[in-house]
Amino acid sequence: MTTETLRENPPTTIIAAFFGFLVSTVSAIAGALLILSARDEIAATLRRANPGMPADQLDRLTLLGQLVPVAIAVVIALVYLWLSFKLKAGRNWARVTLTVFTLLQAASLLTTAPSWAASVSCGVAVVATVLGYLPPSNRYIAGVRRAG
Known part of the structure; x- marks a missing residue:
């Protein structure tokens, strides 16, 4: 069986x-986008921490406080999507990397007060990770490695 045939027929x-990793990524992005709706809360927190800050500076800092986490989430999502496609192509290194990311994601839930989107994203990623190590997945990845 050629690598091309294997890639066309993943289990x-x-x-x-x-x-599952696609759904996890979309739900994580949805959670990150919730930050955009939290402008008033971010501004209030900044105002309390810096009582004498001028309004224009507070506005810029609030915007930065919204955009930086969203930009980071988008970059992580793009990497996650790329890894998901590599997993589908039978790349073991992508499976291992997704596993590490999922473990880090789960650890972050234990150390923070997670949003519903973060919890859903992590739960789906855990299920997807387990699916990636079931016997049919192992055979497929081993077959791609042998053919490659």
């Missing part, structure tokens, strides 16, 4: 893991 477990 259901890999396809489910792939879609």
